[in-house]
Amino acid sequence: MAEFNVNLRDVGSVSVIDVKGYLDAHTAPELENIFNKLLVERQFKVVVNFDELKYISSAGLGVFMAYVETMRENKGDIKFSNMKENVYNIFDLLGFPILYEFYKEEKEAVHKFGDQG
Amino acid sequence: MNSVNKIFEKELLVKSTTDNLAIIRDFIKSAANQSGFSEDSTGKIILAVDEACTNIIKHAYKYSPEGNILIKIKFNDAKFSISITDDGSHFDPNKVPEPDLREYYKQKRVGGLGMFLIKKLMDEVNYSTLSGNKNQVILVKYLSN
Numbered sequence: 001m002a003e004f005n006v007n008l009r010d011v012g013s014v015s016v017i018d019v020k021g022y023l024d025a026h027t028a029p030e031l032e033n034i035f036n037k038l039l040v041e042r043q044f045k046v047v048v049n050f051d052e053l054k055y056i057s058s059a060g061l062g063v064f065m066a067y068v069e070t071m072r073e074n075k076g077d078i079k080f081s082n083m084k085e086n087v088y089n090i091f092d093l094l095g096f097p098i099l100y101e102f103y104k105e106e107k108e109a110v111h112k113f114g115d116q117g
Numbered sequence: 118m119n120s121v122n123k124i125f126e127k128e129l130l131v132k133s134t135t136d137n138l139a140i141i142r143d144f145i146k147s148a149a150n151q152s153g154f155s156e157d158s159t160g161k162i163i164l165a166v167d168e169a170c171t172n173i174i175k176h177a178y179k180y181s182p183e184g185n186i187l188i189k190i191k192f193n194d195a196k197f198s199i200s201i202t203d204d205g206s207h208f209d210p211n212k213v214p215e216p217d218l219r220e221y222y223k224q225k226r227v228g229g230l231g232m233f234l235i236k237k238l239m240d241e242v243n244y245s246t247l248s249g250n251k252n253q254v255i256l257v258k259y260l261s262n
Contacts, residue, residue, distance in 0.1 A: 026136050
């Protein structure tokens with residue numbers, strides 16, 4: 001069984017999602033549930049912290065693609081932080097750096113929302 | 118260690134459920150390690166096979182859990198070849214367009230990235246239809262790369 005854990009916490013007005021383990025077609029629905037919860041709460045400023053994510057497939061990437069526009073339409077965004085090189089390489093291969101912001105540290109990503117007011 | 122002398126074949130038969138993806142990845146990982154691939158190349162092979170099997174579960178079997186996925190690995194003369202066979206619905210790989218992320222973004226489309234990744238990650242990709250209504254994809258990675 002693929003081990004995957006997702007945790008949601010607030011840092012000021014920003015929601016931080018910690019993803020841990022293996023994000024594939026089997027575990028992606030757990031991440032979708034978190035995003036659905038955020039939409040219900042009308043919480044559109046999201047940072048995803050990848051520090052403990054070991055693996056991602058396109059099923060996982062698809063989750064971010066499915067929600068990012070709604071977040072942006074509501075003056076929010078999905079920003080990424082703490083990504084390991086092997087995981088970043090997959091995002092890079094699919095051209096994500098054109099459309100998403102990546103930060104080394106969660107703090108920088110969270111502050112970026114502050115800069116935008 | 119002289120990898121050229123290593124020759125082996127392995128196979129794994131699993132049902133078409135997404136919880137088997139972890140089992141498939143472990144199977145590929147141990148075979149790629151045994152063949153002498155670097156961690157980076159092993160990661161690419163694992164992801165390509167995951168994507169191919171995810172496509173089979175989603176599209177060929179449409180999430181029906183009763184389908185079979187047969188994975189055969191052959192390693193010979195630095196060529197690592199994985200054949201993946203299913204007997205679900207057929208599809209024409211030539212009709213799947215290359216994804217354009219900006220277009221995807223506009224349309225909120227979330228599928229179709231798997232095939233593109235497989236092509237990027239492997240040295241050779243070959244889709245075919247076998248007798249008995251089976252679909253087969255063969256993925257190849259060369260050890261020297």
